[in-house]
Amino acid sequence: MKLTIKSALSALCAAAMLVSFISVSAVTMHAQSVNEQAPGAKVTVTGIITDDSGLPVIGAAVFPKGNSGAGVVSGLDGDYKITVPGDATLVVSCIGYKDAEVAVAGRTSVNVTLATDSELLEDAVVVGYGVASKKLVSSSIASVKMDGIERGAELDPMKALQGRVTGVSITSASGIPGSTPMVVVRGVSSISGNSAPLYVVDGIPAESYPNINASDIESMEVLKDASATAIYGSRANAGVILITTKSGKSGKTRINVNGQYGFAQIAKDIPMANTEQWIDVMQNAIDNYNVQMNDLKELTLPNHVKEAMANGQALPDFDWLGCISREYAMRGGATASLEGGNDKTTFYVSAGAEMTQGYIIKTDFSKYTGRAKFSHKIADWLKLNLNLSGAYAKYNKVEETDGSLKVLRAAREEQPFYGPYNEDGSWRVMTEHGICRHNPLNAILEEDYYVNKTQLQGTISFDVTPIKGLKWTPSISGYSIYDKTIKKLTENNTDRGYKDGWAALSEQKDHSFRYLIDNVISYNNEWDRLMYSAMVGHSFEKYEYETFGAKSDNYANEAYPSSSFDLITSGTQIYAGSIGYNAYALESYFFRGAANWDNRYILNVSFRADGSSRFPKNNRYGFFPAGSLAWIISNEKFMPQTDVINELKLRLSVGQTGSMAGISNWAAMSLVGAGASYDGASGFAISSSAQDLKWEKSTKYNLGFDFELLSGRLYGNFDAFYSRTDDLLYAKPVHATTGWTSLTSNIGSISNKGVELTLGGRVIDNEFKWDLSGNISWGKNTLVKLLDDTDIIIIGDSSLYGGNKHALIIGQPISTWYMLKSTGVYQTDEEVPEKLYAKGVRAGDLIYEDVNGDGDIKYEDDRQVCGKATPDFFGGITSNMSWKGIDLNIFCQYSVGGKIFAAWRGAGQEGTDHLGLSSGSVNMDGASVTSYFNISRDAALNFWRGEGTSNYYPRPMLSGAHTGYDVDYNILTSSHFLESASFFKIKNITLGYNFPQAWMERIKMDGIRVYFSVDNAFTFTKYSGYDPEVSMNAGPAHKQYGTDFGYQPTMRSFLAGVQFKF
Amino acid sequence: MKRIFIFGALALLLAGCSSQLDQIRPKDKISSAAVNEADLSKLTNGILNRMESLTVSFWCDGDYLGENFTAGPGFDYADVHGEIVSSSSSWAKSRWQTGFVAIMHINELLKSANSASAESAATLQAKGTAYFCRAYVYYELVSRFGGVPILTEPSMGVVPISPEADVWAQIIADLHEAEKYLDSVSNVYRPSDEACWALLSKAYLWTGDKAKAIEYADKLINSKFVLSKTSNEFAGMFVAGQSSKEIIFALANKRSSSFLRIFEKMNDTDASFNYSMAEELRTDLFADKNGTGDIRKDPTYNPAFPVRIIKFPNGGQNMGQFIANEDPSASPIMVFRLADAYLTKAEAQGASAGLATMKTFMESRYASVNLPSSMGDKEFQNLVLDENNREFYAEGRRWFDIKRTKRTDLYKTWNGRDHLLYWPIPQDEIDLVGKEAYPQNPGY
Structure with a gap:
């Protein structure tokens, strides 16, 4: 990476050189008053300016001290020639390097080595509504420079934060191509909405997860404490992530091209039972049932299986998963950027393309991005900035998340002795041709399903600088997102095709537009040892969303034309899809003041007032103050000024932020909707009742400590935080006689506390370099207060996703699992309590803890807290080794203490654990026969077969033997399906090589880098599913948080890439 | 001068917008305050x-x-x-x-x-x-x-x-x-006096006021409604565009979105749906015990398609449907028909007087009725319950009939x-x- 920075510096200096031909004075890096020229005889001095690794520094300014106007600029080989008085002192200055001063002392040849100035490079920190000098920052902000990290196969910029920034937890919903990860900053601050942070891209708050080319990103700043976030007021409860894209720099036009390509494979599979194992399980289930129920049921096998058995042939086994999945999923991407400019105009333009294939056939994601940034100085006091970007993405999908078709689960649970086709080559149809699930291959191949997302964003702003230190930045931004979802069934889509109401053609279009008008006035100045800045601003934004869709046709009554047609109008019946409108507006005033005294004491105060259309008129404005203090102990006089301690900084902050995520745009209004028509005549219906709502507010405290020792050989940050959110907005359940089942209300409080620690350093620092850093975040959140007179709210969920399994409980964290606790398997009938025995429970069935001690198991009575979905602590470890041009980067992540609910195993529903669950009757070789889902190989081989054989998997049993449960006893929602989500992942290994600089000069290039990377290399976990990081939903208070429904997994990928700079 | 112009132009951006906040409203809804008498x-x-x-x-x-x-195909039920x-x-x-x-x-x-x-x-x-x-x-x-x-x-x-x-x-x-x-019924899709009588007769039956139950049932029997007498007439009550004279009150179900489809539960065009006819009913329900040529048999069940209850036709072809259904998603939702009045009246009357009521009713439903001249109370109750089930099969009545008559002995898994x-x-x-x-x- 070092080379990258160096080439950047060279380019910068080259730019400076170019500019110097126009006006030498323009390149002087430090404005100094001109002293009187020292007397003495003139000499002509020549020399070479190099950096500390011996490479020439291009474009460095060389001038006699005190007379910057008489300077020259170093050339392409770092050479310079200047005529100065013989007793002069030469000052050599270049951006990115510390100034060097050398006495000429009559010499005619003076070579100068410049030291890299890392501090200078990182001096500016992006904060809300501006950039602050690092010297004025006293809050908790974590910054990631995108060019400084190896992202491997990960093209999503947010994932770069995972394991690299403390307090930021990132999980993936699935490996569905293009799916966005879920980001949670510092625990759970809200119980409604998705607890996602606010993303601000180049100053524009995004409505949702940003769709951006990672290579365009200069830096990402995670604002964590209230002092940093409160400037974003009502949307800052869950933290703020500022994304700053690259801007053009004046000087040589630079081109940067990257390309990578590779493939991915499934990292861990879930093996399913083969025919023989399936027969064993079902025969056992039927035998067990017959014994218990005194019945004579028999297992019926299809003729082709019976024949194979009779002839002693191998039993037919079909690999359903294999037929819908890819062995090698390709992926790749390319980006190119061009930047440059002069002293008046700079530009940055880029383009990017990427493609990822998923595990399931036909699924892929491709994205194309473009960005153009221009900046032009109209006058000394006026600068125009333009920032335009666009992204186009296409998602090719399959019916994976559909609760009924769910193709991956269908493939897993399909009986192994059938394939997707009948003998005559026609599609095998569920129930009609023996199979017990919708034919997954048919559902995939006989449908075209894709989503397009187009996003355009533009900002015009002016920097008005009438007097020194004062800047007024008016800006207008527009942000438009256009999504299109298209589905088309073919004539042969057997499962959906003939169903009334399943459109053969459907098209849904969503469009959102937001505009934002900002005015920010800032002032910076210094007085004595006081450095200070102030900023005031006003912002107005309005968001509008419209969705419009239409569908046509079903196959009933021969209404379907042909799958060759793509437009809705081709059908005979056309009906409306989803049609809707949403909008809100926000008006805000904000202020921030910062002061630094003598680089020892830093004070920041900020204030924001937000007015939102979502709240009732009398509560429209929320006020969000914050303040922070920092003490740079290392700059105190009592500290010894040695090289041992470079920095010691103590930070303290407090502030308030808010959240609007928990309420709809119309929660404050009593409304009546049309659309409740009757017999063709218009009808009105009351749709909402106005609620008197207050702002949800969070008060946050942060104590932080930063240190750097031994010139960066060891550094670290420590943060401890506590926050409490009151007046939580929640759709509170109400008794139905009110006419409502839930009403949005301010109901309770939660607290979050945690500790974050980062430690890093250069372990070895010679020709071989080894940088090692690691971080850990502990967090604990607690529900402090709930509804009046209530200490628990059960979060309901459909049995499809495992039934009710979460609850909000006072004193417990959000994301608490609340269900039956399974403690093993009854080994003998004698162990079974009397009341359960009467309900058909026998040896071999699961033991649940009888919480109320009544000798019976009832789901509503015997549930208890069974852990939580969020981890106790998590973090990452980064190791960078380099030797000459070779570098090796290893990045690891870990998470400990969370639990994941494996819904795919089949709590409350069918799944891979269901030893004998019937799918109902199917037509098998002409007869109506009960069919049974396939099960996992693990369950098939390890179920309970008698005392002492298993204490985990129960006995196989047909449903009906257990009475009194609306689902079967053994599949009640319980901790049997809850597994540890702790993991340690070697997330990425990248081996790279930078071609030597000498070669580059010969071919007139700035750099070539090749690399090879393995992503998702190894995962160490006890979880039996694909990936312990999976969660169906982002919001920790959501009913499906921490639930793995079994969508396609993230894969292990192998990539090779190359990077050119010239 | 130019400088001042630019300043002035940019200053326009400083204009406040707070009034905008009050103007945001949904486009498909109006404030409840705006709803008036009209x-x-x-x-x-x-x-x-x-x-x-x-x-x-x-x-x-x-x-x-x-x-x-x-359980229909693709489903499995325990208790x-x-x-x-x-x-x-x-x-x-x-x-x-x-x-x-x-x-x-x-x-x-x-x-x-x-x-x-x-x-x-x-x-x-x-x-x-x-x-x-x-x-x-x-x-x-x-x-x-x-x-x-x-x-x-x-x-x-x-x-x-x-x-x-x-x-x-x-x-x-x-x-x-x-x-x-x-008013008296002019449109069966709107509540009417007759719809009130139908519900009144049932409410009185439930509360044991048999005389009132009979009174209101008779008001219906003596009004303009006519019992269906053929399978086609019977089947025609459940399809879109029906013109039955038997219906007292039904819900129109002519929707352009949020479709309500009863057939999806038991006769879907998809290969999987919730319910099929219980195994023993497939032979028992229309076994012609008290009459032959039950007009309701063919419109309810087709033995060639044993998993389907075809009373609510799905409009599909090659699925054993008895009649076509132009627009299955817009089939009317039956609430009360004249059969309700007869069966309510008979139940309220009891064996002695009720047998004649049953005979009248059954004569329109069967080609020929085979009833004894007198019946015991239990035997008669069984007849009424059976007729109710044949008439209202898959219309959500059975459990309530059994509850009202306290005949849980008819359940197998009670x-x-x-x-x-x-x-x-x-x-x-x-x-x-x-x-x-x-x-x-x-x-x-």
Whole structure:
């Protein structure tokens, strides 16, 4: 990476050189008053300016001290020639390097080595509504420079934060191509909405997860404490992530091209039972049932299986998963950027393309991005900035998340002795041709399903600088997102095709537009040892969303034309899809003041007032103050000024932020909707009742400590935080006689506390370099207060996703699992309590803890807290080794203490654990026969077969033997399906090589880098599913948080890439 | 000078916009303050629209719990009575919530109608519809839960559960009130005097006032409705564009979105749906015990397609449908027909007088009726229950008939759990208001 920075510096200096031909004075890096020229005889001095690794520094300014106007600029080989008085002192200055001063002392040849100035490079920190000098920052902000990290196969910029920034937890919903990860900053601050942070891209708050080319990103700043976030007021409860894209720099036009390509494979599979194992399980289930129920049921096998058995042939086994999945999923991407400019105009333009294939056939994601940034100085006091970007993405999908078709689960649970086709080559149809699930291959191949997302964003702003230190930045931004979802069934889509109401053609279009008008006035100045800045601003934004869709046709009554047609109008019946409108507006005033005294004491105060259309008129404005203090102990006089301690900084902050995520745009209004028509005549219906709502507010405290020792050989940050959110907005359940089942209300409080620690350093620092850093975040959140007179709210969920399994409980964290606790398997009938025995429970069935001690198991009575979905602590470890041009980067992540609910195993529903669950009757070789889902190989081989054989998997049993449960006893929602989500992942290994600089000069290039990377290399976990990081939903208070429904997994990928700079 | 111009232009951006915040509103909804008297008929339509979805969501309860169904293809059921064995039953909760949410909307309509200045046709229609619908929803609730809270106006407070008898009294009072505002039937898709009589006769039957039950049933039998006499006529009552003369009240179900499709539950065009006819009924139900040539047999069940209950035709081809259905998604939702009146009357009359009523009724349903000249009480009750099941199979009646006649002996998997005749009060509702206001029904 070092080379990258160096080439950047060279380019910068080259730019400076170019500019110097126009006006030498323009390149002087430090404005100094001109002293009187020292007397003495003139000499002509020549020399070479190099950096500390011996490479020439291009474009460095060389001038006699005190007379910057008489300077020259170093050339392409770092050479310079200047005529100065013989007793002069030469000052050599270049951006990115510390100034060097050398006495000429009559010499005619003076070579100068410049030291890299890392501090200078990182001096500016992006904060809300501006950039602050690092010297004025006293809050908790974590910054990631995108060019400084190896992202491997990960093209999503947010994932770069995972394991690299403390307090930021990132999980993936699935490996569905293009799916966005879920980001949670510092625990759970809200119980409604998705607890996602606010993303601000180049100053524009995004409505949702940003769709951006990672290579365009200069830096990402995670604002964590209230002092940093409160400037974003009502949307800052869950933290703020500022994304700053690259801007053009004046000087040589630079081109940067990257390309990578590779493939991915499934990292861990879930093996399913083969025919023989399936027969064993079902025969056992039927035998067990017959014994218990005194019945004579028999297992019926299809003729082709019976024949194979009779002839002693191998039993037919079909690999359903294999037929819908890819062995090698390709992926790749390319980006190119061009930047440059002069002293008046700079530009940055880029383009990017990427493609990822998923595990399931036909699924892929491709994205194309473009960005153009221009900046032009109209006058000394006026600068125009333009920032335009666009992204186009296409998602090719399959019916994976559909609760009924769910193709991956269908493939897993399909009986192994059938394939997707009948003998005559026609599609095998569920129930009609023996199979017990919708034919997954048919559902995939006989449908075209894709989503397009187009996003355009533009900002015009002016920097008005009438007097020194004062800047007024008016800006207008527009942000438009256009999504299109298209589905088309073919004539042969057997499962959906003939169903009334399943459109053969459907098209849904969503469009959102937001505009934002900002005015920010800032002032910076210094007085004595006081450095200070102030900023005031006003912002107005309005968001509008419209969705419009239409569908046509079903196959009933021969209404379907042909799958060759793509437009809705081709059908005979056309009906409306989803049609809707949403909008809100926000008006805000904000202020921030910062002061630094003598680089020892830093004070920041900020204030924001937000007015939102979502709240009732009398509560429209929320006020969000914050303040922070920092003490740079290392700059105190009592500290010894040695090289041992470079920095010691103590930070303290407090502030308030808010959240609007928990309420709809119309929660404050009593409304009546049309659309409740009757017999063709218009009808009105009351749709909402106005609620008197207050702002949800969070008060946050942060104590932080930063240190750097031994010139960066060891550094670290420590943060401890506590926050409490009151007046939580929640759709509170109400008794139905009110006419409502839930009403949005301010109901309770939660607290979050945690500790974050980062430690890093250069372990070895010679020709071989080894940088090692690691971080850990502990967090604990607690529900402090709930509804009046209530200490628990059960979060309901459909049995499809495992039934009710979460609850909000006072004193417990959000994301608490609340269900039956399974403690093993009854080994003998004698162990079974009397009341359960009467309900058909026998040896071999699961033991649940009888919480109320009544000798019976009832789901509503015997549930208890069974852990939580969020981890106790998590973090990452980064190791960078380099030797000459070779570098090796290893990045690891870990998470400990969370639990994941494996819904795919089949709590409350069918799944891979269901030893004998019937799918109902199917037509098998002409007869109506009960069919049974396939099960996992693990369950098939390890179920309970008698005392002492298993204490985990129960006995196989047909449903009906257990009475009194609306689902079967053994599949009640319980901790049997809850597994540890702790993991340690070697997330990425990248081996790279930078071609030597000498070669580059010969071919007139700035750099070539090749690399090879393995992503998702190894995962160490006890979880039996694909990936312990999976969660169906982002919001920790959501009913499906921490639930793995079994969508396609993230894969292990192998990539090779190359990077050119010239 | 230029500088000042630019400054001035940029300063325009400083303009405030706070008034904008008040202008944001949804485009598909209006403030409830903006709804006025002229909108009463639209609010009335909104209630009938709600009755459609309520009726369909309650539709299968009586057959499923009444052991009339087995699992359809792609489904598997264990203990059917298990759906209501626990106070956390999703069935109990969803019916309770659906019912009371509807009651609130009905009471809001009544409030608007009562505050209307003029006694226009729309006001009368609104009041009559509101009273009728309130009785209808309470009928669905009381026949499931027994006593429930009685709300005659919108209330955010806690209203305790009233005794079952009070709920029946409220239903009867509401129907008598509705009669005052409604007219004789001219459109079967609107509540009418006759619809009130149909529900009154049933309410009286449930409460044991047999004379009144007979009185109101007779009013219907003696009015203009005509029993269907052929399979085509019978089948035709359940399809879009029906023109049956037997229907007393049905819900129109002509929707352009949020379609309600009863056939999806038992006769879907898709290969998987919830319910099929219980195995033994496939041979027993239409076994021609008391007559031959039952016109309802072929429109209900086709042995060549044993998994399908074809009473609600799906419009598809090659699926054993008895008649075509032009627009399956817009099939009317049957509420009361003349058969209701005959069977209610016969049940109220009992064996001696009722046999003649049954004979009259059955003569339109069978090619030839084979009834003895006299029947014992139990034998007659069996006949009425059987006829009810043949008539209303898959229309959600069986469980309620058995509850009303206390004939749980007809169940195979009941296991003496008589407390199940009163559904559990949903635990979630009890948790919200307390046990004092909502005491749990016995046995849960």
